[in-house]
Amino acid sequence: MTSENLTRAEAQERSSFLETTHYDVRLDLTQGPKTFLTESTIYVNSTEERETFVDLIAPEVLEITLNGETLDNPAERFDGARVQLPALKVGENIITIRANGAYMNTGEGLHRMVDPVDDEVYLYTQFEVSDARRMYANFEQPDLKATFAFTITAPAHWRVISIAPTPQPVPAGEDSDGQPIATWTFEKTPKISTYLTALIAGKYEGYEGTIKSRSGREIPAGVYARASLAEYLDGENILKVTQQGFDFYEEKFDCDYQFPTYDQIFVPEYNMGAMEHPGAVTFVERYVFRSAVSDAIRERRDLTILHELAHMWFGDLVTMKWWDDLWLNESFAEYASTLSSAEATRWTNAWTTFAGSEKAWAYNQDQLPSTHPIVADMVDFDAVETNFDGITYAKGASVLRQLVAYVGEDSFFEGLRAYFKKYAWQNTELTDLLDELEATSGRDLRSWSKLWLETAGVNTLRPEIERDADGTITSFAVLQSAAQDYPTIRPHRLKIGGYSLEGGTVKRTVSVETDIDGERTEIAELAGTKADLWLINDEDLTYAKVRLDDDSLAFALEHLRDIDDELARTLVWSATWDMTRDAELPSRRYLELLLKNIDREKDSSVLRTLLGRLDAVGTRYAAPADREEREKKVASALWELTQGADGGSDQQLQFLETYLQFAGKADLDTVKGLFDGSVTLKDREIDTDLKWQITIALAALGAIDEAGIDEVLASDDTQNGRKSALTAKAAIPTAEAKADAWKRTVEEDTLANEHLSSAVIGFNRASEELRAPYIEPYFEMIEKAWASRSSEIANRLIQGYFPSQYPSEEIVRKADEWLASHEDAIYGMRRPVLEGRDSVARAVRVQNADK
Numbered sequence: 096m097t098s099e100n101l102t103r104a105e106a107q108e109r110s111s112f113l114e115t116t117h118y119d120v121r122l123d124l125t126q127g128p129k130t131f132l133t134e135s136t137i138y139v140n141s142t143e144e145r146e147t148f149v150d151l152i153a154p155e156v157l158e159i160t161l162n163g164e165t166l167d168n169p170a171e172r173f174d175g176a177r178v179q180l181p182a183l184k185v186g187e188n189i190i191t192i193r194a195n196g197a198y199m200n201t202g203e204g205l206h207r208m209v210d211p212v213d214d215e216v217y218l219y220t221q222f223e224v225s226d227a228r229r230m231y232a233n234f235e236q237p238d239l240k241a242t243f244a245f246t247i248t249a250p251a252h253w254r255v256i257s258i259a260p261t262p263q264p265v266p267a268g269e270d271s272d273g274q275p276i277a278t279w280t281f282e283k284t285p286k287i288s289t290y291l292t293a294l295i296a297g298k299y300e301g302y303e304g305t306i307k308s309r310s311g312r313e314i315p316a317g318v319y320a321r322a323s324l325a326e327y328l329d330g331e332n333i334l335k336v337t338q339q340g341f342d343f344y345e346e347k348f349d350c351d352y353q354f355p356t357y358d359q360i361f362v363p364e365y366n367m368g369a370m371e372h373p374g375a376v377t378f379v380e381r382y383v384f385r386s387a388v389s390d391a392i393r394e395r396r397d398l399t400i401l402h403e404l405a406h407m408w409f410g411d412l413v414t415m416k417w418w419d420d421l422w423l424n425e426s427f428a429e430y431a432s433t434l435s436s437a438e439a440t441r442w443t444n445a446w447t448t449f450a451g452s453e454k455a456w457a458y459n460q461d462q463l464p465s466t467h468p469i470v471a472d473m474v475d476f477d478a479v480e481t482n483f484d485g486i487t488y489a490k491g492a493s494v495l496r497q498l499v500a501y502v503g504e505d506s507f508f509e510g511l512r513a514y515f516k517k518y519a520w521q522n523t524e525l526t527d528l529l530d531e532l533e534a535t536s537g538r539d540l541r542s543w544s545k546l547w548l549e550t551a552g553v554n555t556l557r558p559e560i561e562r563d564a565d566g567t568i569t570s571f572a573v574l575q576s577a578a579q580d581y582p583t584i585r586p587h588r589l590k591i592g593g594y595s596l597e598g599g600t601v602k603r604t605v606s607v608e609t610d611i612d613g614e615r616t617e618i619a620e621l622a623g624t625k626a627d628l629w630l631i632n633d634e635d636l637t638y639a640k641v642r643l644d645d646d647s648l649a650f651a652l653e654h655l656r657d658i659d660d661e662l663a664r665t666l667v668w669s670a671t672w673d674m675t676r677d678a679e680l681p682s683r684r685y686l687e688l689l690l691k692n693i694d695r696e697k698d699s700s701v702l703r704t705l706l707g708r709l710d711a712v713g714t715r716y717a718a719p720a721d722r723e724e725r726e727k728k729v730a731s732a733l734w735e736l737t738q739g740a741d742g743g744s745d746q747q748l749q750f751l752e753t754y755l756q757f758a759g760k761a762d763l764d765t766v767k768g769l770f771d772g773s774v775t776l777k778d779r780e781i782d783t784d785l786k787w788q789i790t791i792a793l794a795a796l797g798a799i800d801e802a803g804i805d806e807v808l809a810s811d812d813t814q815n816g817r818k819s820a821l822t823a824k825a826a827i828p829t830a831e832a833k834a835d836a837w838k839r840t841v842e843e844d845t846l847a848n849e850h851l852s853s854a855v856i857g858f859n860r861a862s863e864e865l866r867a868p869y870i871e872p873y874f875e876m877i878e879k880a881w882a883s884r885s886s887e888i889a890n891r892l893i894q895g896y897f898p899s900q901y902p903s904e905e906i907v908r909k910a911d912e913w914l915a916s917h918e919d920a921i922y923g924m925r926r927p928v929l930e931g932r933d934s935v936a937r938a939v940r941v942q943n944a945d946k
Contacts, residue, residue: 099152099176101225102475103417106236112143113234115241116187117283120231124218124249124296125270126195128207130154133196135232138241141183148177150228150235151194152204158193178232192232200847201885202366204229205294208847210363212323212813216250217297219362219377221370224418224479227289237288238416238522244283249296251275254319256295258375259284260356285354285373286520288414293372295360298322302330306338306357309345314352320361320383323813327385333359336397336440340404343439344431348408349512353519359400363814364849366887369399371406371428378403385815386784390699390745394442401432401440408515416522418473421482423525426469426491429453430499433492444661448700450635451665453489455704458640458673460485461553462578464929469494469548470525480886481923486551493638494547500588500636501543502536510535543586552581556589556611556631557642571621573611573631575639587611591618592633593626594658596650601628601658611637627654630666641670652688656695665701672708675716676937678944682716686725690732699745706753713757715902716941730757734765742777751776751785755792766792783811787819794823795860801827818853821846825857833858833865841876841892848887855895863901870898870906874913881924890927897931902938910935 116138123132137149156173159166161180166172172179178192198207198218204226208217220230228235245257248267252275255261264277284292301319308314316337318330337357345351354374365379382396405428415424433453436445460466465481469491473479499507510532518527525548529540554577561570573591575584593605605624609616628647632639643651651658651667658664671688674680689709696702713729714722733754740747758766768774769781770789781789790807793799801824808820825836836858840851859866873896881889898906910932917925 097176098174099225100476101150101235103419103473106238106417109147109234110236110238112141112145113147113183113239114140115234115239116140117241118231118233118243119246120243121246122196122230122248122294124247125276127271128198128216130195130197131205132193133231134191134193137190137192137233139183139188139190139234141185141188144182144185146180146182148179149190149192149232150176150225151178151192151232152176152226152229153194153196155195156192157195158191160189160191162189176228190232194232196230199229199885200364201887202364202848203885203887206362206364208363208814210321210323210814211817213298215298215322217299217321217363219295219360219365220293221366221377222290222292223370224290225476227292230294233289235289236417237290237414240286240288240414240520240522242283242286243292245279245281245292245294247279247281247294247296248276249279251277252298253296254299255279256293256299256317256319256358256360256375257281258287258291258293258354258373260315287373287411291372291411291414293370293375293377295319295362295375295377299360300325301328302334304330304334306334306341306352308341308351310351312351315356315358317356317358317360319358320380321363321814324361324380324383324385327383328361329384333400336400337404339439340401340432340435343435344405344408347431347435347508347511348515350408350412350515350519352407353412354407364847366848369403371403371410373407373411376403380814386782387748387780389703389749391448391703391749394436394445394448394700397440397442398432398436398445398448401435402428405431405435412520413515413518414522416524418476418479419470420523420525421473421479422469422471422487422491423528425483425488426495429488429492430495444698444700446635447662447665447698449492450662451669451701451704454493454635454638455669455672456485457489457493457638458553459676461490461551463933465926466551466581468551470544477921477923481926490553490638497547497588497637498532498540498543501586502532502538502540506536506538507532546583546585550581550583552578552583553638553640554583554585554587555640555642556587558629558631558644558647559615560629560644560646562646565625567623567625568621571618571629573616573618575611575614575616584612584614587632587637587639589631589637590633591621592630592663593621593624594628594630594660594663595626596654596657599657601654603633603660603663606633628658628667630663630670632666633663635662635666640673641666642674643667643670652684655688656692661698661701664696668701668705675712675941678940681945682712682941683721683725683945686712686729690729694736694739694746697746699749702746702749706749709753710756715900715938716945718942718945719901719903721945726757727759727761730754730759730762733757734762737776743779747776747779751779752788755788758792758796760796763796763798766796767798784815784819787811787816787823791819791823791826791857791860794857795826795828797828799823818850821850821853822857825854826860828862828865830865830868833861833869837869837872841872841880841896844884844888848891851888852891852895855891859895859900861900866898866900869896870909873898874909877913877924877928878917878920881921886923889924893924893927894931897927897934899931899935899938902935902942904939907932907936907939 119136121134156169159169259281264279267276267278299319300322303317306314306316318333356374359376361378361380361383369378409427410424433445433449436442514531557574559572590608594601595604627650631641675685717725737750804823836854880892
């Protein structure tokens with residue numbers, strides 16, 4: 096373990112005698128393109144006279160003072176991640192550390208990017224979990240909250256944003272190139288954790304307005320992006336959704352928004368979807384739409400806006416003591432944002448999106464060998480970094496929804512309101528929330544917590560049905576099972592729906608809400624009822640895989656498109672998908688189901704999920720002998736669907752985008768025609784981003800060379816254009832193109848995070864013959880990548896290059912060999928290999944079931 100990896104025990108030891116009260120942080124961002132000057136003055140109270148350390152990751156420490164005394168030999172006190180201090184005195188101590196900090200291009204710490212359009216420099220920070228120490232010296236743990244005052248010196252024409260209102264800049268002379276610089280002195284913030292501090296600086300431009308709090312307070316609210324993208328910002332729509340979220344949350348939580356401003360900034364080369372800095376939320380730039388996008392993407396952006404807004408209460412106002420309760424922050428925001436989206440915005444089908452997308456993510460994650468309890472044992476920073484996953488977000492949110500069903504929505508929110516009132520500006524643990532919910536609901540939640548939050552794995556629920564001659568139910572029971580490695584049987588509050596065909600439409604005709612517990616639960620009230628399709632977990636209240644009985648499955652395969660309830664239809668899609676992934680339903684049957692019914696789905700997010708599944712059953716889930724023909728069949732069907740969709744529609748766009756991923760040699764004339772304009776689609780403009788998708792498809796077919804790609808780039812020499820060009824060039828089906836992509840990403844270390852991933856994506860558009868020579872080098876590069884790159888870049892390489900495109904027993908064997916020879920390696924390095932191996936092994940099982 097390196098000194099960068101702070102352990103929970105070390106953090107608990109520090110907080111046992113230290114209390115941070117305030118930070119003064121001064122940054123000079125005019126020192127050049129590599130480093131910046133950082134000075135952090137920390138006010139900390141100690142109850143003991145003892146030594147400690149301050150966290151800092153930087154190239155060089157220049158000076159350390161403690162209580163007014165300059166310490167000798169600062170370099171000897173610094174190991175690259177920790178600054179060792181002599182014994183603090185009892186009472187208040189003042190620590191000042193000056194250093195040269197390093198700009199990053201990995202999306203961690205203080206990230207720096209130069210816009211190719213206008214050569215403007217853009218900075219932003221991403222600190223969660225432990226990267227505030229890359230910008231200023233601090234005590235990097237969430238329970239040592241403090242107030243902060245930032246003073247920033249930067250080019251005078253920049254906009255500088257932090258977690259306090261942006262002050263008027265004061266001229267500060269000129270930099271070494273004679274350009275004007277200025278200083279921004281921010282006011283003191285409320286008491287927060289280090290990972291929530293932020294700095295966004297550069298020529299950000301955009302839309303400015305206000306948000307109205309229920310108290311009547313007008314909150315300044317800006318929406319910003321790089322100057323070259325600002326024209327595409329739909330700031331009015333973004334603030335409309337934000338206002339809807341404010342209204343919903345302040346009422347539901349009975350707690351006003353506590354921070355002075357609410358800016359939302361779309362930043363380049365961002366690793367995450369967004370980050371909840373109080374009053375200065377950052378978002379990934381792909382949510383700035385310069386070309387047509389599906390409503391699924393727009394819904395996802397609005398959900399992300401609401402997710403980050405929910406964190407202003409759960410995470411920022413009340414914060415976890417340690418990262419063990421990371422799940423509670425993220426799960427709550429995921430649950431609350433879906434609820435507010437469904438009840439307060441135009442996305443009234445948000446729970447359908449959640450069922451088809453978020454829960455699918457959770458079910459997938461929960462069946463990997465890396466699964467873990469929702470309440471994970473976060474022993475150190477390394478453990479935390481590996482657990483930003485489908486368990487922490489989607490399973491946790493699913494289980495919170497089950498908790499709401501268990502205690503009742505009124506009791507849940509009554510307990511939540513008490514929680515916010517009691518713990519505002521403090522740090523908490525799970526037990527603090529459970530105490531409030533027990534008080535309002537009267538339920539004992541400790542045993543519920545042990546079963547749902549402290550054990551891993553997903554249950555499977557199956558109906559056991561007996562019928563008489565005319566189909567009337569004589570006995571109905573729900574059977575519950577669990578995976579062998581995670582045998583927990585859980586209580587479930589759920590609904591069971593019966594659906595019948597009436598006049599050409601399948602409608603719900605029976606509904607029962609009940610409690611399921613144990614391995615078999617008799618549902619006596621369903622005796623005497625009758626339906627064509629029985630759906631356990633109707634309305635999707637609990638978290639479990641669901642199976643259909645044989646009669647219901649046969650009916651569903653025949654009448655899926657006739658089910659009138661969108662959520663019920665989505666649950667049938669999900670049940671049959673789980674059967675396919677578990678090799679209980681041949682993938683060719685699921686492919687038939689998709690091609691027969693996918694045109695029925697008008698909901699954009701449902702369609703997006705189904706097209707993702709089409710990619711699986713159309714390629715790696717196909718038996719190897721059938722794959723080539725299946726890919727041709729899917730491409731042909733997608734082009735027919737594209738042509739048959741309404742002109743300019745969401746369906747048309749999504750079908751076209753997926754077709755371009757499947758296009759093979761038989762489609763070359765069509766793709767060329769889309770490129771040169773000789774093939775057109777009704778009411779569909781080939782805009783900038785769609786042109787790039789067509790270019791990448793041509794490149795993968797060997798129908799455009801690097802010179803041709805450069806011609807397209809000349810018409811869009813932007814950040815997005817350069818990333819797309821990297822993908823296109825790496826997709827060219829030659830050994831030389833693949834070798835160049837591998838060299839630029841693995842052997843060299845010059846590409847920024849998103850550029851690296853763009854090249855990896857293109858590399859993976861390859862035949863089995865072109866991909867095969869890189870299987871051995873992949874396993875050889877893992878250890879080196881982990882040792883020499885940041886965790887973000889190493890994960891992008893190890894996950895992105897895992898050879899999963901053509902699943903085989905041979906790849907499983909090679910992964911097993913690597914894992915066996917690296918049993919003692921750090922888990923963060925092993926995890927993507929474990930998950931990749933499991934994904935390939937599952938695909939092989941699905942292929943075998945398809946033969």
